[in-house]
Amino acid sequence: MAKTKIGPQPIIYPMPTFLVGANVDGKPNFMAVAWSGMANGSPPVITVALYYKRHTYRGIRENMTFSVNMPSTDMVKETDYCGITSGAKVDKVKVCKFDVFYGKLKSVPLIEQCPVNMECKVMHILDVGDHALVVGRIEEMHVSDECLTNGKPDINKIKPFAYITTPHLYYQAMGEVIAKSHSIGKELKARE
């Protein structure tokens, strides 16, 4: 299998598509973020990478808190809008008709229309280049009742989507289940 070196590039698959929120000067604002990952299990910790000049980043620094909201495929238009506009110029909440609510942390705006919402407290901010890597402890999670199955968030009801950058810029839904994890690999144990 011949390989080509393409140089270092920020490309991984799949990346999630989130709406990261913060109050900026006391007003809720949200931006689209794909550069995010889990960082820890106990306690649950998440990373989000934000370009320093982002309006939302100013709000995160102001309050040292932020939200991670997971949109459904039916919110792709609003999500994209939040990625191509700045809260310094437009009121995204008004344009997108988001219903904003607050939970445990009073400075963390959450979007009711998103099936999953996380309230986060900043633990660290790492300077890694042109982006700030914000590392936050998840303090509380809210899930829309119709997206729960036996009390657990159900991806098939949440309908999240990925942000893809190559070969083109687009959003992609999740597809078919291909295998059970912690299970299918056991078939190789016979080779040990």
Added chain:
Amino acid sequence: MAKTKIGPQPIIYPMPTFLVGANVDGKPNFMAVAWSGMANGSPPVITVALYYKRHTYRGIRENMTFSVNMPSTDMVKETDYCGITSGAKVDKVKVCKFDVFYGKLKSVPLIEQCPVNMECKVMHILDVGDHALVVGRIEEMHVSDECLTNGKPDINKIKPFAYITTPHLYYQAMGEVIAKSHSIGKELKARE
């Protein structure tokens, strides 16, 4: 839309499924990692979160380098195997029949069968709880020629998959394209 508080949990959708590699005592080893995200664009930086006791983590500390290999859906069995076994007990490379190659960084084992391979140098290791958050600069990327379209990695040829934890543990392929990004959101500009 009624919401239920489920408490802080390490659940995001979609999470990628990677095989993170390192030489441990000079021998290549790989583990399955879903807790990973992009952290920076210029230079490209990636995070991977590893439980401290992992054999692979020992190799990362030893060399301060690691690889991120992106498997295709046809490698789900090998990927799962690397997630449920320890390199301290079995030779995963042998069992999975991985062809290992080395690129720019001589201490970073790469899996030829994976369509995308990243060579990374550790920039930071953050103690965030029971996992180490390893922050690495991507030094080089290798892509299998048949997965390139006009010189760019093509997700439709790479066929990556996600790791899902709720409501059940499984791996899920990518689905349909739902919208162009930096595009569909413009439809809301009329509301500004």
